Every structure is written in C-alpha cells, then in structure tokens.
Amino acid sequence: MNNLTGDTSVQGIINTGDTHEVKIASNKTGTAIRIKGDTPVSMFYLWIWKLAFCPEPIIDIQVAPTDSFSWQNEYEFTAP
Numbered sequence: 001m002n003n004l005t006g007d008t009s010v011q012g013i014i015n016t017g018d019t020h021e022v023k024i025a026s027n028k029t030g031t032a033i034r035i036k037g038d039t040p041v042s043m044f045y046l047w048i049w050k051l052a053f054c055p056e057p058i059i060d061i062q063v064a065p066t067d068s069f070s071w072q073n074e075y076e077f078t079a080p
Helices: none
Strands: 002-005 008-016 019-026 032-037 043-049 052-058 073-078
Touching: 019 052, 032 052
Parallel strands: none
Antiparallel strands: 002 008, 008 019, 019 032, 032 073, 043 052
C-alpha cells in the first residue's frame, strides 16, 4: 500500500489473467472506487484536489486505420 496523501492510498493494480483492476480508498472517509477492466493497464494517472479524486487507467492500443478496437471498464463506488 503506497500513501499518496495523508488520507488516500492505492491498494493495488492487478494485471493477471482476465482480471485488471485497481482500488483507491480514503482512509479518512472510508469511501472507495474500484475500477475493473477487460484490458491490461499500462499506466495509471490519479488526479487529486481537495475533495475530489479522478482515477485514469491508461491502456495500450494498437489499431490499424480501418480496424476497430473496444474495451470495457466497470466503476464501483462504495461509501460507509
């Protein structure tokens, strides 16, 4: 667990098999967001300001001009 600020921590990024997820939780409020996708995360940005945090999972995409590509992310928000 890596502390980003005094009350927010990243609990982990998992890129194994078909499970690609990250959970971000506030130790202070108990609120959390879990993002689960069907494509491996290559990078992750987290923007935090005052009472907001915006997680941005980044995936690698290589698509020919006439081809298409789709992916899905599921966001789950929890609060005490």
